[in-house]
Amino acid sequence: MPLLSSAVLLRLVLLTAPVDASVSSAPPACVAGTHHLELTADTPREALAVCIHPGLPTNFFFDAKLVHVELPGRERFQAIQDETGLALVPTQALEKGERVRVTFSFQEGTDPEGVTFTLVVHPSEAAGLVRVTRRPRTLDSYREGEQQARAEARRCGEEKARMAAECSGQRGLLGLRAQGLLGEDGIPSKNLNLSVTSRPGNTLQSMEARGYRADTTRTEGGHRVVRLAVEQHLRNHGSTPWTPAGAVLLGPKGEEWKALGVGPLEPIAPGKELRVMMEVEMTEEEARGTFTLKWWGQEAGSGSEHFDGVTFP
DSSP: OOOHHHHHHHHHHHSOOOOOOTTTTOOOBBBOOEEEEETTTOOOEEEEEEOTTTSSOEEEEEEEEEEEEEEGGGGGGGEETTTTTTEEOOOOOOOOOOOEEEEEEEEOOOHHHHEEEEEEOOOOOOOEEEEEEOOOOOHHHEEEEEHHHHHHHHHHHHHHHHHHHHHOOOOOOHHHHHTTTBBBBBBBBBEEEOEEEETTOOSSEEEEEEEEEEEEEEEEEEEEEEEHHHHHEEEEEESOBBBBBEEEEOOOSSSSSSSSEEOOOOBBOOOEEEEEEEEEEEEEETSOOOEEEEEEESSSTTTOEEEEEEOOO
């Protein structure tokens, strides 16, 4: 089908029946009315379910040139394709609840390369306009993604080494050695009882705290990587149980280091205490300073718990 101008698309919209404003809002299964979608490199390939209805127009407009539109059963639509969009009107051959996938592919070299929508035949409504804009991925985002991928691969390797060490019976110091966490200086620790403070509004109080540091044999950007851990004796002053779900260390400039692991994942009943531990990784240079430890719980509605004054040996 030859490519037509945007003016032709507009004429198709004007010549078809308008959407009845009195129709009730669309169910959650698909989007009706007008919708704007901003595509990024992280947008799922299957981006959105779009309402269509026989006799009502649905129009897709893009800010990038299209090289291909895949629409199965195209003969069941009145369709006009332009280099930057597609206008279509479903015919009565489509049945209520039927789903049809339409895939748009952009010109070579764009990121993302394309997007797929699911057209859902609605009993009364249709999405009149779906406007799609792209936010091209920057060089910095590529670098950030590469760094995250390397960090994730490293964590997976360490977890594999840990599990292999445990399964082979290498526990205790032997297991730490197998994971590369037993350096020449051992694993120094630091008493944080006086420095770590619970923020006002916390439901948890830090009764005792200790920081640990283990040197590794790995480097990142020319700097040695260290494994850090915080052990806390927490008391629950709330009225409901609290169970550890995750934690992050916050640096003085807002940096975040997500915990590689937390535990034990046991609830702390109101008025009771439990020793919990979290661990992170960062470079030696990053580990110098004072941090804030933020915990969050598994229970619905539980807020975050902040503890200031965390340092490491």
